Amino acid sequence: MRVNQLDREIGLNGDTVRFYxxxxxxxxxxxxxxxxxxxxxxxxxFLRFILSARQLGFSVNNIGQPYRPIPTIMVRRLHYVQHWRGPxxxxxxxRQSVIILTAV
Structure with missing residues (x-):
């Protein structure tokens, strides 16, 4: 798959693919x-993983290289996200209950 095919499939521009x-x-x-x-x-x-991590607020430095251990800050952030998922x-x-109750 070439740069133009990859950027079209994922919705990026070629410069982003070339940067990574x-x-x-x-x-x-x-x-x-x-x-x-x-x-x-x-x-x-891995490009999809990078984009997901960037959307969660990870910097390029925090993401690290493939096949290396996940950086500590990334592990901490993932625990933070999991911690707040329930609340x-x-x-x-x-919110849904309030919407239903106020709609009556």
Whole structure:
């Protein structure tokens, strides 16, 4: 899969894909025939992971390299998200109850 195919599929621009390639997060293989960089399904999965982590507020430095241990700050943030998942769900249910009660 080439840069333009990857960015179209995921909804990015080529510069973003090239940036993550340049800093070593993605590891495309250069096609010996035409010289294009080919990204693997593993690169695609890791790019989706990077984007999800960025949406959760992780910096590029916090995300780390693939195949390295997950940085401590990332583990802490994941625990934080899991810790608040229950209370957020309860608040959502409470909100729904208020909407139902006020609709009557």
């Amino acid at each position: 390639t340049r800093i070593g997060f993605l590891n495309p293989v250069k096609d010996p025939v035409n010289g294009y960089k080919e990204y693997s399904p593993k690169d695609r999965r 957020i769900w309860k608040l959502s249910c409470l």
